[in-house]
Amino acid sequence: MLRIGVFVCHCGTNIAGTVDVKAVAETLGKEPAVVFSTDYPYMCSEAGQNIIKDAIKEYQLEGVVVCSCSPRMHEATFRKAVAAAGLNPYMLEVANIREQCSWIHKDMAEGTAKAIVLGRTAVAKVQLNAPLTAGESPVVKRALVIGGGIAGIQTALDIAEAGYPVDIVEKEPTIGGKMTQIDKTFPTLDCSSCILTPKMVECAQNENITIYSYSEVEAVTGFVGNFSVKIRRKARFVDEDKCTGCGACTEKCPVKNAPDAYNLGLSNRHAAYIPFAQAIPNVAVLDKERCIKLTKGKCGLCSTVCSAGAIDYEQQDSFVEEKYGAIVAATGYNPINIDGYDEFAYSQSKDVVTSLEFERILKADGPTEGHLARLSDGKQPKTIVFVQCVGSRESGSAHGCGKEYCSKICCMYTAKHAMLCREKYPDTDVYVFYIDVRTPGKNYDEFYRRAVEQYGVHYIKGMVGKVAPQADGTLDVQASDLISNEQLHVKADMVVLAAAIEPDKSARPLATMLTASMDTNDFFTEAHAKLRPVESPTAGVFLSGVCQGPKDIPETVAQAGAAASKVIGLLAKDKLSCNPCVAHSNEMKCNGCSSCANVCPYGAITYEDKDFSRRKDGTMMRRVASVNEAVCQGCGACTVACPSGAMDLKGFATSQIMAEVDAICK
Amino acid sequence: MQDTMMKRASELLADGTVVRVLGWKNGEFVYDPTPAVFDSAEALAQDFVYHDFCGSNLSKYLIELSRLEGKTLVFLKPCDSYSLNQLLTEHRIDREKVYIIGIPCDGKLDPDTVRSSAEGILSAVTEGDSVQVETMYGNVTLNKADCLLERCTVCKSHKVVVFDEMLGENGTVNPDSNRFDMVEKLEAMTPEERYEFWRGELSRCIRCNACRNVCPACSCEQCVFDSPTSGVSQKAAADSFEENMFHIIRAFHVAGRCTDCGECSRVCPQHIPLHLLNRKFIKDINTYYGEYQAGAEAGSRAPLVNFTMDDCEPNVIYKGGSK
CATH class of the missing domain: 3.40.50 (Rossmann fold)
Structure with a gap:
């Protein structure tokens, strides 16, 4: 003892x-x-x-x-x-x-x-502990950033600047993310594209950065310092190396009715397209759902006009397999689907739009070329009503799609929208209906006060109950004013809904692949809410941007830099000390059935045929498991999968667990 | 059938394809045939039998036999072939060392049922729906459906799923076997009723280990119940329930690997319906992870050691709810 x-x-x-x-x-x-x-x-x-x-x-x-x-x-x-x-x-x-x-x-x-x-x-x-010695494992000095929005871009740039190679995987044909769609940024009102596109170009030019656009992570194995990632490069039917981005194919393409995702479907594009002028990489894509050649086998116009010979209708998805020391999740967000909010008449009237759609209307490369105009008749709206917290801060959501959390960015962008409307079109009446106005942050509250005091935006505390389209094309907005305690009717030309934001749908399957934990809202969980905010509890996985929780651009950039510094700190090490609490197999008990190898997320288990002769005259070859201790992470999955109890975990042996249970039951 | 099998086995022995044959020979009585290994045509001629009492599953014996020099010929009925596939999946048998002859099966007789209607049995021959039993006291005709082993009354498949050659015509899978009916009845019981049911059944257990020894899934090099380091081997039971844990632990150990061959219940001298424990697991796996039949194909990844994005979350299973 x-x-x-x-x-x-x-x-x-x-x-x-x-x-x-x-x-x-x-x-x-x-x-x-x-x-x-x-x-x-x-x-x-x-x-x-x-x-x-x-x-x-x-x-x-x-x-x-x-x-x-x-x-x-x-x-x-x-x-x-x-x-x-x-x-x-x-x-x-x-x-x-x-x-x-x-x-x-x-x-x-x-x-x-x-x-x-x-x-x-x-x-x-x-009592049953045994002395253990930690081994070492090498660190692959390359990082993977999943998501090419501002979060991913900033993280990649910072890592690349420190001298480490970094790959960006972006599922869309171009990097840039949501920031490309936004017109102006608060609280300084500088143009979003003007501050973003230099960073996009820098990514393309930086020798340490490889951009895998139109690509998705397919599988992740391995562990901190030694991840193996399989990346699916979706067929874009255009040879990325040959395409010069001249745009000839997009002009000649006879298909003109594909909804333009860049404009959130508010306008149409061709089947051959480059998402927007500053796209990186500046390479065309064929929409395989819409392209006549790809769907019906006829047409082929784009191929005839392409002087670079870049069009390839036979292109298939290809795969890249690469090793990484660290992985950064920067999968971003989307506004929620607000089809469930019938009371706001979003699906009934073209003049009820979400805030992101409103950004597109305000932006020069949007569906109205930057003119404030109603999508129904192209007229300039005279009265605009902004509705805050559509789907945010909803407890026990009656709509089934509401979120309990505050989306955090809406108060500020709505103040921005209201201000821009009044600035450019002073004859516009602007109402903002809010529950609370939450504008903490450097120069944020001043910004909001300016909207109220300088620009005369009508801020009304209260929620909008109903938006009813009228025969004359206007919208009857019925709301309550909680401060004067009365019901209001506003005759509006346009209604803008500040839809809640939610993590991108790709985050959940990615978290599963990374074995990174998530909260109930599908935001990635950080290792410690206060002290390790940019690290996932899964070693070697870091978090950047809204995938961890709602945040605006400055906060995202700050967090992206923090995630990058954590990655750099990891990649700067030559070796990591391994966890000695790893699995091992008792060869005398092992049946060689492969159950353990089937459940091992790290591929740490291999098999060998060993001679267990008990007779002198013959051989007795048996297939037995052996654990690669440098690869094993000690998760213990094998120990429970093993039918014969041959697999055991050092430091957490079955006998130790049973001793603990016995001690509890004593 | 017996003659055809013997003839073919003798040919394969003669041309050197195989060096031994795994089949059956009669035991003390005609209704307790036992697995046997034959290494010559003479040995076959002397002892080899095949009749409707030859219910035992020969697959498990191949773990040892496939380690010997030369190929072994084995006769597999449909349910036995599922076990063989499962053992191939688990790398327990070297496929190269086995020559499989598939034999069709339309149900094997339960010796206990037959004996309850006919004493002093000398032979039993199936003719269509009836069984002609020759006894020391004269001939008896029985309805075959009444004499079948439980597993044959709810036969999941008449198809031999792995073979080198078939003798006779291969059958088909039977998805409407109703083999889960009794499990559903148990599920419908209150926890107290179910507990009483199992306590009643398991209380008869004499720990003879026949179920474990016959089970093709229980093929560990060293069984946890025999391992001195496991903490359960040779341990005196603290109460009468602890003894019942043997069967519950065994059911967990074979979960996802049990092909439902029914050997456990067939060999139980106390007639405990052990197959119901395994079928509950099979039914749950089907419900939560999609239809899965262990041994239907070699090399398949069992749901319990496989992960797919479509798997339901663990909390759903804990709640016993639907997907």
Whole structure:
């Protein structure tokens, strides 16, 4: 039996407030094998660590149990302390009596009893711990950024600037993302394209950056420092190397009725197209749903006019397989589908638009060439009503598509829209219906005040109940004014809905591939809400932009830079210390059935035929599993899949788990 | 059929294709034939039998036999062929070392049922829907449908799924076998009723291990119940329920790999309907992960060790709800 020491932490009152730490230390001190037991206000402090180190020497401890916060907090601290005193760092167990005990109990007696059980469990486990030594694995010095919006672009540029190669995978034919569709940016009202396109060009020109446009991540294997990623390059039916972006094919293409995604379907484009003038790469795409040649086998006009010979109707999806040390998710967002909001007459009237559609109307390369005009009759609207929080801050959504969270950007862009309308068209009456106006941020509130005070925008606190299209082409907006406590009717020419934003649909399958966790709204979860905001809990996966939570452009760029610096910090290392808590196979029990290899997400298990002869005259070859310890991440999937119990996890052996269960049930 | 099989086996032995034949020979009585290995035409002529009591599944024996020098000829009925495929999937049998002759099957007799209607059985011959039983006390005619093994009354497939040659015509899969009817009845019970049902059944268990030893999915090099390091081997049961855990653990171990060959229930001397535990798993897998028949093809990835984007989330399964 190992000589065990138990150290109970008060964590100030965090633990001691609901757990009688003295009683815990005293009770655990009576456990068999426990030769020393004590408590201390802050075990993680220098003095606390010294108590552990001194006790190891004085009492010749062979195993240490610290009853404290979650091992995610201080396991590393205590391992180092134990190692400093000459013990193997893996001869330590942390009993979590804070997150899993004191914080969730109110009753002192109950909390104390549970803390004792948790401590006893750790004592039982540490008895079966074995000294482990960490190996090393090399780091592939290349990063992958998934998503080519402003978040992905900024992250890629920063990584590339530090000297590391980085690939951007963008599912659309061009990088740029949502920012390409936006007209002006708050709070300075500078042109979105003017600040974005230089960065797009920089991506194209930077030698360290490879852009895989019109591509999607197909599969991810591996682990931090050593990811293998399969990228599907969707067939664009145009040879990217030959196309000069001259646009001849797009002009000659006889198909003219394909909805233009760049204009959110508010106008049409050809089947052969370049999304917009500043597209990067500036390469045409054939819309395979609309192209006559691809659907019916006839036409072929674009091929005749292409002087570069770039059109290739036979092009197939191709695949790129590449190794990366780090992966950044920058998958961005979309406005929610607001078809469920019948009360706003969005599907009934062309003059009820979403804010992003309104951006397209205001922008020079949009469907109205930048003129503020109604989409129904092209007339300039005289009265515009903006409706805030359409689908945001909706608890128990009656519409089925509302979100509980605040989309964060709507208050500011609506102020911007209102201001731009009044600036360019002073004869326009602008109303904004809001629940709250939320404009914290540098120069943000001043911006909103300017809309109200300088530009005379009518801000009315209250929600719009109904928008009814009238026979004369106007829209009757029925709303409540909560401050004057009355019902209003506004005769509007145009209604703009600030639709909530949600993570892009590609995020969920990507998270599954990356084994990165997500919240219920499909935003990526960060490793720590406050202290590790740009890292996923999955090592080597980083988060950039709205895929982690709603944010505006400045915040996105800041986070993109932060994610890049984390990536650079990782890629700067030559080797990573491996987790020694990895799987191993007991060859005498292994049947060679491949169940473990089938479930292994890291491809760490291989098979070999080994001779298990028990007779001298013959051979007895058996197929047995062997684990590549550098590749294994210790997830334990194999140990539960193995039908014969041959697979076991170092540091979390089945015998240890059973000992813990026995200790709990004692 | 027996003569055709013997003739073909002798030919394959003679031309050197195989060096041994895995088949059946009669036991003490005609109704308890036992798997047997023959290495010559003479041995075949002396002992080889095939009749409607030859219900045992020969697949599992090939794990050992395929490790020996030379090829082994094996006769597989449809359900046995599923087991063989599953063992191939799990790399337990070297396909190159096995020569498979598929034999059609339209149901095997349950010796206990036949014996309850006819004592002193000397032979039993199936003719259409009836069974002519010759006994020491005269001849008895029985209705075949009443004498079948449980698994044959709900036969999932008459198709031999892996073979080198077929003797006779291969059959087809039977999707309307109603084999889950009893599982549905159990599911409809209250937890208390179900608990009582299983306690009643499992209380008869004498831990003879026949179910484990015959099960083609229970082919571990070292069974967890025999492993001294497992913490369960040779452990005295703390209460009468703990003893029942043997069957529950075994059902979990073969989940996703059980082909529903029904051998466990066939060999149980206490007549415990062990196949129901396995069928519950099969039914759940079908419900949650889509139709899957273990052993239908070699090399298939069983849902429990495979992940697809269409799999339902674990919380759905915990709730026992639908997709």
